[in-house]
Amino acid sequence: MSKELTTRAADYSQWYNDLVIKGELADYSAVRGCMVIKPYGYALWENMRDQLDRMFKETGHVNAYFPLFVPKSLFEAEEKNAEGFAKECAIVTHYRLKNDPDNKGKLIVDPEAKLEEELIIRPTSEAIIWNTYKGWIQSYRDLPILINQWANVVRWEMRTRLFLRTAEFLWQEGHTAHATKDEAVEETKKMLEVYAEFVENYMAVPVIKGVKTANERFAGAEETYCIEALMQDGKALQAGTSHFLGQNFAKAFDVQFLNKENKKEYVWATSWGVSTRLIGALIMAHSDDQGLIMPPKIAPLQVVIVPIYKGEESKNVIDDKVADIIKELKALGISVKYDNSDNARPGWKFAEYELKGVPVRIALGLRDIENNVVELARRDTKEKKSVAIEGLGSYVKVLLEDIQQNIFNRALAFRNENIREANTWDEFVTLLDTKAGFVSAHWDGTSEAEEKIKEQTKATIRCIPLNNKQEAGKCILTGNPSTQRVLFARAY
RNA sequence: CGGGAUGUAGCGCAGCCCGGUAGCGCACACGUCUGGGGGGCGUGGGGUCGCAAGUUCGAAUCUUGUCAUCCCGACCA
Numbered sequence: 001m002s003k004e005l006t007t008r009a010a011d012y013s014q015w016y017n018d019l020v021i022k023g024e025l026a027d028y029s030a031v032r033g034c035m036v037i038k039p040y041g042y043a044l045w046e047n048m049r050d051q052l053d054r055m056f057k058e059t060g061h062v063n064a065y066f067p068l069f070v071p072k073s074l075f076e077a078e079e080k081n082a083e084g085f086a087k088e089c090a091i092v093t094h095y096r097l098k099n100d101p102d103n104k105g106k107l108i109v110d111p112e113a114k115l116e117e118e119l120i121i122r123p124t125s126e127a128i129i130w131n132t133y134k135g136w137i138q139s140y141r142d143l144p145i146l147i148n149q150w151a152n153v154v155r156w157e158m159r160t161r162l163f164l165r166t167a168e169f170l171w172q173e174g175h176t177a178h179a180t181k182d183e184a185v186e187e188t189k190k191m192l193e194v195y196a197e198f199v200e201n202y203m204a205v206p207v208i209k210g211v212k213t214a215n216e217r218f219a220g221a222e223e224t225y226c227i228e229a230l231m232q233d234g235k236a237l238q239a240g241t242s243h244f245l246g247q248n249f250a251k252a253f254d255v256q257f258l259n260k261e262n263k264k265e266y267v268w269a270t271s272w273g274v275s276t277r278l279i280g281a282l283i284m285a286h287s288d289d290q291g292l293i294m295p296p297k298i299a300p301l302q303v304v305i306v307p308i309y310k311g312e313e314s315k316n317v318i319d320d321k322v323a324d325i326i327k328e329l330k331a332l333g334i335s336v337k338y339d340n341s342d343n344a345r346p347g348w349k350f351a352e353y354e355l356k357g358v359p360v361r362i363a364l365g366l367r368d369i370e371n372n373v374v375e376l377a378r379r380d381t382k383e384k385k386s387v388a389i390e391g392l393g394s395y396v397k398v399l400l401e402d403i404q405q406n407i408f409n410r411a412l413a414f415r416n417e418n419i420r421e422a423n424t425w426d427e428f429v430t431l432l433d434t435k436a437g438f439v440s441a442h443w444d445g446t447s448e449a450e451e452k453i454k455e456q457t458k459a460t461i462r463c464i465p466l467n468n469k470q471e472a473g474k475c476i477l478t479g480n481p482s483t484q485r486v487l488f489a490r491a492y
Numbered sequence: 493c494g495g496g497a498u499g500u501a502g503c504g505c506a507g508c509c510c511g512g513u514a515g516c517g518c519a520c521a522c523g524u525c526u527g528g529g530g531g532g533c534g535u536g537g538g539g540u541c542g543c544a545a546g547u548u549c550g551a552a553u554c555u556u557g558u559c560a561u562c563c564c565g566a567c568c569a
Contacts, residue, residue: 004504004530013563013564014563017562017563028561028562030560032560032561087567087568088567088568124569153569155568155569157567157568157569158493158566158567158568159563159564159565159566159567159568164569165568165569169569171569218569237569238569239569240569241569273569274569275569277569306528308527308528309527310526310527311526311527344530345526345527345529345530345531346527346528346529346530347527347528347529347530347531348529348530348531349529349530350528350529350530351529351530352530354529363528364528365527365528367528368528375528492568492569
């Protein structure tokens, strides 16, 4: 099977879809807007999940699991949150089917089995969790609660895209409860740091940490912190969010505690999440026209070995040699696959593993064995060289670290080249239309101006970067005074 | 929800305008030569043409309806 990929230049969206489908990360399913995550894609998600999970636990969190369904009365308790998600909720109204009397072999919803109260399939779990926390919290001694859950959620999106926006997606959502505002704010920021560290150090995708404007804030939050990444087509992608929820949910669900002075206070809350969308970010940040490029630290497979043989006899010789190499690599904690299957030829395998983004490929035949070398190819630069079998393990280990660093540096350089300042409206519009990327510009801080800019340019304020430099300026739209620049971009 | 497109073999497509025995490439199976960048040759298997009505002697093809998916837009992690 030849797997022709659309190039980025020809059709960026199609290129992305081709990588996901032909790279065997995911497949379309029989359900509109829902995808099947295939084993290779799921292995990637598992690696991401496992690392994040370690980081959450290192920062004091524990995992738990809450129901998929949220009774409507709970869902609507926090008004802003409910309003924000209402338009995209799937709702369970019945609990039973029955045989269709008019159509043999078919089923219909049993009208007798209507639920007293509709159940909302969670688009996010604040409601069900805060309803639960109410029963868990009486005293300041019960705080903080630092819980994370790995779950699926459903958001009935109008238009979906593999990994970037599916109707059902996998994610983690942290939900913490604190006795003081300061502690909750600190938690919000801490988790933003965890996300930034994960995305940069493991996924090799550079991010900008910032705060969302009121318009872009999570429904029900007081403050939304985010990490924003830049894709190769110049569009921004929100890679993770961490919300300071204030006392909104505590008030909505009446969660109070007695403080040390024996006075009742509402609990302070945070929530934070990243999803399978990160896989979309990973693909669009690194990959090229030959296929995916996996960062070694989370690659489902770090090294693939392809034998070059002629006939059974030479295959056996190579198999023996490779067994030693695999042993050495595995001892160093490197994941490795030996593909000596006879149903594809070497050239086909080379292309296939490039498509899948395996960071390092080792090829060897009798010729190499005689010389005690292998041919080693790195996916990020496609550079090939002959490397001694002696000490191959440590060579590969260093190489994997180098690839990890190299793809991060490459993405960082691209990101930095694509942050440009605009000082006038014309400059702003021209930059958006000709260069894409982030545009750093002054904004007067009003929602009205933000809305108008969005209407006219489709660009949104991605964030107000943390530690932003304060400088006097004029809003590019209104000319009103401004104290700092914010980052605009067209976004996914 | 607005606009555009597509449903024919596992995948990608042609055939439809102008109705008359369902075709190509890849994949798959077997054999063989091969093997250092998506192999060659030979043989073979596989499809109620998305679904439902209608027109007709006859429908993949014409008509109507319907369902689904994809792409672009608005919305959104």
